[in-house]
Amino acid sequence: MDHKTFHVLEYDKVLERLAVFTSFSAGRELALALEPAADLDDARRRQAETREARLLLDTRTSVTIGGARDVRRPVDNAQRGFTLPPEELLEIQATLVAGRNLRRQLERAQADFPHLFSITDLIEDAPGLVLAISNTLDERGEVLDSASEKLARLRKELRVAYGRIQDRLQSILNSTLGQFLQEPLVTMRSGRYVIPLKADAKGRIKGIVHDVSGSGATLWVEPLSTVELNNEYRSLQIQEQEEIERILAELSALVAHHGEAIKRVVERLAEMDLIFARANYAAAIKAVEPEFMEWRTPARKRPPAADGRRPMTDYQLPIPNPHPGSTIWLKAARHPLLDPAAVVPTDVPLDDQTFLVLITGPNTGGKTVSLKTIGLMVLMAQAGLHVPAAEFRLTLFHNIFADIGDEQSIEQSLSTFSSHITNIIRILAQVNDHSLVLLDELGSGTDPAEGAALAQAIVSFLRDKGATTFVATHYPELKLYASQTPGAVNASLLFDVETLAPTYEMTIGLPGRSNAFAIARRLGLDETVLDEAMRLIGAGSAKAESLLETVYELRDKLTAQEAAGRLYLRQLERSQDELDTRLQEIQEERQRVLQEAREQARQQLEAVQEEIRQARKRLRDAESLNALKNLSKQVTQLQEEKSVLVDGVTAPIRKSRKRYGTLQIGDTVLVRSLNMRGQVIGLGRDEAEIAVGRLHLRAGLDDLEFEEREEEEEPMLVGVTDVRQVGIELDIRGMRVEEGLAALERHLDAAFLSSLPWVRIIHGKGTGRLRQAVREALKQNSHVRTWEEGRDGEGGEGVTVAKLVK
Numbered sequence: 001m002d003h004k005t006f007h008v009l010e011y012d013k014v015l016e017r018l019a020v021f022t023s024f025s026a027g028r029e030l031a032l033a034l035e036p037a038a039d040l041d042d043a044r045r046r047q048a049e050t051r052e053a054r055l056l057l058d059t060r061t062s063v064t065i066g067g068a069r070d071v072r073r074p075v076d077n078a079q080r081g082f083t084l085p086p087e088e089l090l091e092i093q094a095t096l097v098a099g100r101n102l103r104r105q106l107e108r109a110q111a112d113f114p115h116l117f118s119i120t121d122l123i124e125d126a127p128g129l130v131l132a133i134s135n136t137l138d139e140r141g142e143v144l145d146s147a148s149e150k151l152a153r154l155r156k157e158l159r160v161a162y163g164r165i166q167d168r169l170q171s172i173l174n175s176t177l178g179q180f181l182q183e184p185l186v187t188m189r190s191g192r193y194v195i196p197l198k199a200d201a202k203g204r205i206k207g208i209v210h211d212v213s214g215s216g217a218t219l220w221v222e223p224l225s226t227v228e229l230n231n232e233y234r235s236l237q238i239q240e241q242e243e244i245e246r247i248l249a250e251l252s253a254l255v256a257h258h259g260e261a262i263k264r265v266v267e268r269l270a271e272m273d274l275i276f277a278r279a280n281y282a283a284a285i286k287a288v289e290p291e292f293m294e295w296r297t298p299a300r301k302r303p304p305a306a307d308g309r310r311p312m313t314d315y316q317l318p319i320p321n322p323h324p325g326s327t328i329w330l331k332a333a334r335h336p337l338l339d340p341a342a343v344v345p346t347d348v349p350l351d352d353q354t355f356l357v358l359i360t361g362p363n364t365g366g367k368t369v370s371l372k373t374i375g376l377m378v379l380m381a382q383a384g385l386h387v388p389a390a391e392f393r394l395t396l397f398h399n400i401f402a403d404i405g406d407e408q409s410i411e412q413s414l415s416t417f418s419s420h421i422t423n424i425i426r427i428l429a430q431v432n433d434h435s436l437v438l439l440d441e442l443g444s445g446t447d448p449a450e451g452a453a454l455a456q457a458i459v460s461f462l463r464d465k466g467a468t469t470f471v472a473t474h475y476p477e478l479k480l481y482a483s484q485t486p487g488a489v490n491a492s493l494l495f496d497v498e499t500l501a502p503t504y505e506m507t508i509g510l511p512g513r514s515n516a517f518a519i520a521r522r523l524g525l526d527e528t529v530l531d532e533a534m535r536l537i538g539a540g541s542a543k544a545e546s547l548l549e550t551v552y553e554l555r556d557k558l559t560a561q562e563a564a565g566r567l568y569l570r571q572l573e574r575s576q577d578e579l580d581t582r583l584q585e586i587q588e589e590r591q592r593v594l595q596e597a598r599e600q601a602r603q604q605l606e607a608v609q610e611e612i613r614q615a616r617k618r619l620r621d622a623e624s625l626n627a628l629k630n631l632s633k634q635v636t637q638l639q640e641e642k643s644v645l646v647d648g649v650t651a652p653i654r655k656s657r658k659r660y661g662t663l664q665i666g667d668t669v670l671v672r673s674l675n676m677r678g679q680v681i682g683l684g685r686d687e688a689e690i691a692v693g694r695l696h697l698r699a700g701l702d703d704l705e706f707e708e709r710e711e712e713e714e715p716m717l718v719g720v721t722d723v724r725q726v727g728i729e730l731d732i733r734g735m736r737v738e739e740g741l742a743a744l745e746r747h748l749d750a751a752f753l754s755s756l757p758w759v760r761i762i763h764g765k766g767t768g769r770l771r772q773a774v775r776e777a778l779k780q781n782s783h784v785r786t787w788e789e790g791r792d793g794e795g796g797e798g799v800t801v802a803k804l805v806k
Helices: 003-008 011-019 025-032 040-059 072-079 086-107 114-120 129-136 149-174 176-180 224-257 259-284 367-382 414-430 448-465 476-484 516-523 527-537 539-621 625-641 737-753 769-780
Strands: 187-189 192-198 207-212 218-223 291-293 328-333 346-349 356-360 391-395 399-403 435-440 468-472 488-496 501-508 668-671 676-683 687-692 695-700 704-708 729-731 758-762 784-789 799-804
Touching (some): 003 399, 011 259, 011 367, 025 259, 040 114, 040 291, 040 367, 072 259, 086 114, 129 224, 149 176, 149 218, 149 224, 187 218, 192 207, 192 224, 207 224, 224 259, 346 501, 356 476, 367 399, 367 435, 367 468, 399 414, 414 435, 414 448, 435 448, 448 468, 476 488, 539 695, 668 687, 729 737, 737 758, 769 784
Parallel strands (some): 291 391, 356 488, 399 435, 729 758
Antiparallel strands (some): 187 192, 192 218, 207 218, 328 346, 488 501, 668 704, 676 687, 687 695, 758 799
């Protein structure tokens, strides 16, 4: 790759931003030295690594490089025979642990991240080294007592010697000699424990003076009684340090033994650090993975000359369209070094026939930025970086050349022109059909006529070489060249005449308009002057500009219509999605209703089956059919014979009247949901018990339709519940406890007189007070044999079933 191009396109600045995302110095070095791949398989592998790393860091946030350090220099020192300090040994340990952990984490997920695993699988172990360092050093780098038996013994003796020195000095401090001290404390000078003696008391305490205070008022004295103790203590310290040095030397030798493996671990971790940095950088700039395409056609071979003496040069041989088979297709590309909120995205959708683009437009219109954006996108893609664009397809270029200068000044010097031509000569000598060439302001800095001719000749040379080329220029001659040359196309950076400012939007297929006359007219230049200028440039040029203006207006209209069509299509798609969603919801609601209906029917069937079982049980409990008939006769006779005296007056028996507005026991009704007729044998607040043949079932009152009622004389007993109207259910929900108990007692009396085998009392759950009162009353009632809580199909704890005495 051409390294000068890296600097021209500011690729090194991209690498500096990439390096910010690395975790340690070895990874940073790789990031700053990252070069684009020259092999297609290598480029695709790098992109796959970046893709897997982004997925890994998004789904497994615990995966990191950890505490890895670049320990290659300490390892080199150990291999040279140096003893490593504890902190470097701890860094080596942390690096080995980080490599081991990363390898294990990716080993468990190798199926999802095969490229990353192929790297971490190469991370080696240094058998015994990590454990040896752990058994020797603590996390602060201090050598542990357990590092060796000798060190443990020496440190024990040191503690004993220290205690003796402190005891001896404390005894002096606490004695009468303490009055000669500046203050009662023990300190250390030159590795010896001393006490502060007043200068005017010199000689009061025999000893060795090790230091004098700055004021001269204090002497730091080692009493003679502690000299031997200090000597012993110092001797033990020296032995301790020698033992520590021996232990560290052994560890350093072990590091040297595994030195090459440790260096390879660092290299693998640095490689992973670079991949993770590429992934994090891609996430930061909201980049996408580029797609590498195969070259569509092989490089063309030039035939020999007609006379057979030597082959003609590429420049001499005319070819209708020597397309090299390259691909560059960019959508919404953003320059990675510019503010993403301010930069205008660039589209470069080259078709299969185009490989030479001539970009025209006003100064400061964005031509240079567009060229740099295209070049940087290619370099980043081939380096394994994701690119800040909506979509990017490209072929892998063997080399990228750029001659981009900041030509914003109206003054052009010969030295500037010479510099550009020198660079272009270097490029032309190396370019081939697998090269990408970016040229800014080609031919500028000299006479316009000569510059235009030179620019056209250079472009023709690059075209004949088959180099994929982007050229930014002001020369109108190149606009005509692009429109007449196969493989070439015009492109332009648009200019808003109303605001007199560039829009930075690139259009492929149309040359840039001359905005000089439009700007002059917008600023108020006299029309006479404008007409004269139009006459001077020639009718053909004026007609061409007018035609180009018409083309641009037509393009704007088509663009607006296309946008409206896309908007209408999105609205249709949104409406279709809403309809599909509503239809799905209706289908789901239908399935839910059907399921609820099936479940309700199943529950009702179970309830009916339970009623049948209960009826069969009652029939089994009855002694005989004759006994049932006798009981019925006895009840009827009792009703006829009994009358109730109220205040000593016998109430006459009144003939009942039809009451079709309210159902009564004995009425014939139609159960609408079943389309079956039955007789009411029990009434509750919201439902009734119906006998349909031998089948008993419960139904809501709103599901019943009155059919007929028997015309018969009914005795009306004043003050006594009419036993013929007693049902098997009593609903006292919502009543106060006193009301409910009174109703319960009346109902039990009537049920007993009607010889009902059991009564179902519906009291509800609520606070439980009514339920408790009901069950206490049932225990004390003489008509009740036993009671039990309702089953799941009968209402559960909200119902109590009382079995009556026969």
